[in-house]
Amino acid sequence: MIPLEWYLILAAALFCVGGYGVLSRRNAIAVLMGIELMLNAVNINLVAFWRYLEPAGATGQAFALFVYVVAAAEASVGLALTIAIWRTRSTIALEDIDLLRG
Amino acid sequence: MEILNLAWLIPLFPALAFVAVALFTHRSRALSHWMTIGGIAIAFLFAQIVFWRAVTLPVGGGEHAFESAIAPWVVAGAERLGIGVYVDPATAVMLFMVPLVCMMIFIYSVGYMNFGTDEVDPRYSRFFCYLSLFAMGMLGMVVFNNLLAFFIFWEIMGTCSYLLIGFWYDKSYPDPDRITPKEAGLKAFIVTKIGDLFFMLGLALLYAQVGSLAYRDVFNPETLDQLAHTPFLGASAATWVALLLFGGTVGKSAQFPLHVWLPDAMEGPTPVSALIHAATMVSAGVFLVVRTFPIFQVANASVLAVGGIPFVAVIGAFTAIFSSLMAVAQDDVKGVLAFSTISQLGYMVAALGIGAYVAGVFHLITHAFFKALLFLGSGSVIHGMEHGHHIIHEHAHDEHEPHGNADEHERHEEREGHAHEEHLGWFNPNDMKNMGGLAKRMPRTFWTFLIGGLALSGFPLFTAGFWSKDEILAQAYELAPAVFWTLAVAAGITAFYTMRQICLTFVGEPRTEAADHAPESVATMTVPLIVLAAFALSLGWVGIPEQFPVIGGIVPNWFHHFVISTIEAGETEHAVRVAGHLAQDSHGFVWLPLLTSVVFALGGLAVGWLVYGRNPLKAGQADPVEAAMGDVRLGWLYRAMANRFYFDEVYQTLFVRPSIWLANAFDSFDYGKDGGHGVVDGTVMLVGRFGRFASEISDWLDSNLLDGLVNLAGRAGVVLSNSFNAFDLSVIDGAVNSVADIVEGGGRSIRPIQTGKVQNYLLLASFAVLALIATFFVILFLQV
Numbered sequence: 001m002i003p004l005e006w007y008l009i010l011a012a013a014l015f016c017v018g019g020y021g022v023l024s025r026r027n028a029i030a031v032l033m034g035i036e037l038m039l040n041a042v043n044i045n046l047v048a049f050w051r052y053l054e055p056a057g058a059t060g061q062a063f064a065l066f067v068y069v070v071a072a073a074e075a076s077v078g079l080a081l082t083i084a085i086w087r088t089r090s091t092i093a094l095e096d097i098d099l100l101r102g
Numbered sequence: 103m104e105i106l107n108l109a110w111l112i113p114l115f116p117a118l119a120f121v122a123v124a125l126f127t128h129r130s131r132a133l134s135h136w137m138t139i140g141g142i143a144i145a146f147l148f149a150q151i152v153f154w155r156a157v158t159l160p161v162g163g164g165e166h167a168f169e170s171a172i173a174p175w176v177v178a179g180a181e182r183l184g185i186g187v188y189v190d191p192a193t194a195v196m197l198f199m200v201p202l203v204c205m206m207i208f209i210y211s212v213g214y215m216n217f218g219t220d221e222v223d224p225r226y227s228r229f230f231c232y233l234s235l236f237a238m239g240m241l242g243m244v245v246f247n248n249l250l251a252f253f254i255f256w257e258i259m260g261t262c263s264y265l266l267i268g269f270w271y272d273k274s275y276p277d278p279d280r281i282t283p284k285e286a287g288l289k290a291f292i293v294t295k296i297g298d299l300f301f302m303l304g305l306a307l308l309y310a311q312v313g314s315l316a317y318r319d320v321f322n323p324e325t326l327d328q329l330a331h332t333p334f335l336g337a338s339a340a341t342w343v344a345l346l347l348f349g350g351t352v353g354k355s356a357q358f359p360l361h362v363w364l365p366d367a368m369e370g371p372t373p374v375s376a377l378i379h380a381a382t383m384v385s386a387g388v389f390l391v392v393r394t395f396p397i398f399q400v401a402n403a404s405v406l407a408v409g410g411i412p413f414v415a416v417i418g419a420f421t422a423i424f425s426s427l428m429a430v431a432q433d434d435v436k437g438v439l440a441f442s443t444i445s446q447l448g449y450m451v452a453a454l455g456i457g458a459y460v461a462g463v464f465h466l467i468t469h470a471f472f473k474a475l476l477f478l479g480s481g482s483v484i485h486g487m488e489h490g491h492h493i494i495h496e497h498a499h500d501e502h503e504p505h506g507n508a509d510e511h512e513r514h515e516e517r518e519g520h521a522h523e524e525h526l527g528w529f530n531p532n533d534m535k536n537m538g539g540l541a542k543r544m545p546r547t548f549w550t551f552l553i554g555g556l557a558l559s560g561f562p563l564f565t566a567g568f569w570s571k572d573e574i575l576a577q578a579y580e581l582a583p584a585v586f587w588t589l590a591v592a593a594g595i596t597a598f599y600t601m602r603q604i605c606l607t608f609v610g611e612p613r614t615e616a617a618d619h620a621p622e623s624v625a626t627m628t629v630p631l632i633v634l635a636a637f638a639l640s641l642g643w644v645g646i647p648e649q650f651p652v653i654g655g656i657v658p659n660w661f662h663h664f665v666i667s668t669i670e671a672g673e674t675e676h677a678v679r680v681a682g683h684l685a686q687d688s689h690g691f692v693w694l695p696l697l698t699s700v701v702f703a704l705g706g707l708a709v710g711w712l713v714y715g716r717n718p719l720k721a722g723q724a725d726p727v728e729a730a731m732g733d734v735r736l737g738w739l740y741r742a743m744a745n746r747f748y749f750d751e752v753y754q755t756l757f758v759r760p761s762i763w764l765a766n767a768f769d770s771f772d773y774g775k776d777g778g779h780g781v782v783d784g785t786v787m788l789v790g791r792f793g794r795f796a797s798e799i800s801d802w803l804d805s806n807l808l809d810g811l812v813n814l815a816g817r818a819g820v821v822l823s824n825s826f827n828a829f830d831l832s833v834i835d836g837a838v839n840s841v842a843d844i845v846e847g848g849g850r851s852i853r854p855i856q857t858g859k860v861q862n863y864l865l866l867a868s869f870a871v872l873a874l875i876a877t878f879f880v881i882l883f884l885q886v
Contacts, residue, residue, distance in 0.1 A: 019868070022861070022864060023861055023864055023865055023868065024861075031861075094859060094860060094861055095859060097858075097859075097860070098857060098858030098859050099858060100856065100858040101856060101857055101858030101859075102853040102854065102855065102856025102857075102858070
């Protein structure tokens with residue numbers, strides 16, 4: 001059986017890939033995709049911990065399900081915002097979206 | 103409901119008429135006099151109802167006085183006075199007499215005020231207005247049940263008397279010594295006020311002693327007994343109350359020594375003389391004694407008695423004879439009647455003084471009728487004379503100079519040439535020396551006047567005056583012989599001057615052209631004369647003594663039985679005395695007083711006829727009595743009689759002049775004379791000067807000291823506020839601004855952190871997390 005550590009390493013790697021995408025991409029949709037990666041990395045952790053440490057309970061699965069729901073909601077809101085910005089400003093480049101600049 | 107409860111309505115209707123005329127109808131003459139007559143006519147009807155009801159009540163005991171309370175009236179703290187009506191026989195007979203006489207006189211007034219002059223008096227409505235008010239006063243005085251109401255209505259009458267005597271207040275005479283209506287009104291008012299003052303004091307004393315002024319409370323036997331036995335200033339309280347109340351009578355009924363106002367009151371219109379100064383108001387004084395008779399009965403009369411005769415009777419008898427003497431020498435047709443009125447009031451007072459209650463009331467009633475008749479007759483005569491004068495005047499005018507000026511007008515008047523007129527310079531329609539022979543010219547006036555005169559003289563059997571006077575004399579004979587003889591002589595003199603007046607006025611040839619042309623008065627004047635004459639003849643028959651020979655007992659002595667019941671109600675010593683006298687009376691008729699009365703009356707009339715009637719006075723001829731007295735060196739006495747025994751002059755010297763002197767003295771004390779200042783005025787001026795000086799000082803202080811202070815304070819305020827302003831601007835504003843600057847600078851310096859780029863923020867957040875994790879491990883490592 002594959003040891004738990006491998007899952008954790010995979011999840012960390014995925015989380016880092018996602019985080020890098022979020023911090024470095026100019027496109028807003030790419031940033032949203034990075035966020036999705038980070039959320040899935042967390043899900044891997046949750047499921048892995050459930051399977052190896054608490055196989056009797058359902059806590060890890062339930063949390064994973066909640067994360068999916070949150071990810072879906074986040075994706076829909078984020079995409080809607082992106083479309084709205086596109087319609088008003090004809091761009092989704094994050095450098096150009098700086099209305100809150102002091 | 104007892105109909106006597108309605109007695110309070112009797113004065114109401116004249117009061118309503120007064121208000122209506124005063125406020126609404128005074129512009130319409132006809133409406134005004136109809137209102138007045140209507141008011142008294144309704145009062146007359148009510149009075150008749152009350153009278154007949156009172157007459158038919160069961161006679162005897164105290165049941166005859168009917169009383170009904172209407173309402174609490176004066177409420178002052180714990181003291182409360184109720185008001186209600188009180189109907190006893192005296193009230194009832196007054197209610198028979200007063201509205202009847204008033205109504206006759208009101209009707210007469212319509213004729214009097216309209217007839218004989220071209221222009222109607224501009225104060226016509228006012229005259230009727232006053233008459234209504236007067237009628238209200240008289241009737242109110244009669245019906246209400248306490249002495250306070252009595253006094254108030256009494257004063258209302260006094261006011262009306264003043265207003266009506268001075269009715270022609272703008273009239274003046276060429277003779278400066280002759281009293282003008284204005285002065286006469288004042289005189290009447292002031293002189294009667296002297297009496298009223300005593301009346302009021304009497305009321306105050308009575309109230310202090312009894313605690314009530316209602317007749318029922320005052321006249322019950324226990325109260326009277328208590329009054330009679332309460333010592334007060336050396337006599338009993340009852341004595342003092344009686345004396346003080348009698349003071350009111352002396353003033354109102356013109357008894358000696360306050361009789362001086364009544365002759366001058368004749369300056370008023372003649373209906374007023376008839377109504378107020380002969381029939382009703384002056385007899386109110388007598389009615390006061392009638393009303394308070396129980397107090398007089400229990401008063402200790404001996405305190406002020408003269409020769410065993412009560413003080414009241416002495417005053418009455420003296421007034422009776424003394425004013426009848428003055429009447430003999432009067433030339434003014436109303437003057438004679440005025441003195442005659444005083445004399446007859448003296449009769450009544452004397453009768454009440456000796457305790458002859460019924461006789462006094464009886465004479466009060468009959469006298470009201472025949473004296474009103476005589477006054478109205480004299481008014482008719484005066485009007486005739488004025489009218490006659492007017493006719494010849496017009497006649498002469500038309501004949502010679504239709505458009506003559508004032509001078510010729512004067513000349514014509516002089517050409518009429520009668521000694522008396524020239525002497526006075528104007529025509530006096532009141533002077534009997536200007537009359538004569540009016541019987542042919544004015545037959546209705548003459549016959550009614552004759553009836554009135556005979557009633558006044560006491561012509562036997564046929565006239566009312568005989569029966570009432572005879573009753574007074576009969577009782578005086580029993581109770582006080584001195585009073586009897588005095589009154590008998592006065593009766594003789596009365597008959598004499600009455601005959602003199604009738605002869606001078608109506609008999610012989612006219613002594614002036616005015617008398618020759620005098621017309622008979624209009625029907626509104628003569629009809630009341632005839633009605634009153636009927637009463638002057640017949641009224642005596644209700645009081646014929648039952649022991650009177652031949653005709654006694656044919657008509658029961660109704661009046662006596664009716665009125666005496668008031669006295670029988672109070673069981674007092676005096677009532678017993680009167681009753682005893684009556685018992686003695688029943689033994690048999692006493693002839694002497696009757697004979698004396700008849701002899702004096704007929705004798706007086708006969709002597710009067712011999713002197714004045716047989717040889718009527720010619721124009722310019724002196725009065726035969728004056729001539730005869732001059733022959734026997736009594737001319738001074740006649741002059742004294744003609745001049746009212748100089749009472750006016752004496753009072754003028756003793757009271758009026760000192761009063762004026764005192765007033766002048768006070769005036770000079772107050773105001774000073776000839777530009778100088780009196781003490782009070784000077785003091786006031788001094789105070790004024792001082793005040794002015796003080797205000798000048800304070801003005802100086804104001805403009806110099808106070809203004810300076812105020813300005814200084816103002817300036818200090820300005821300086822202070824300037825400094826505060828500077829402090830505000832520099833310190834406070836500086837502090838606020840520097841805080842704002844610091845905040846702004848800080849904001850500007852940290853502003854670049856906010857790039858608005860979301861990835862910068864995330865990056866920063868990642869580094870912060872990494873830093874926190876690093877810190878965590880460092881701390882963990884250091885602890886290990």
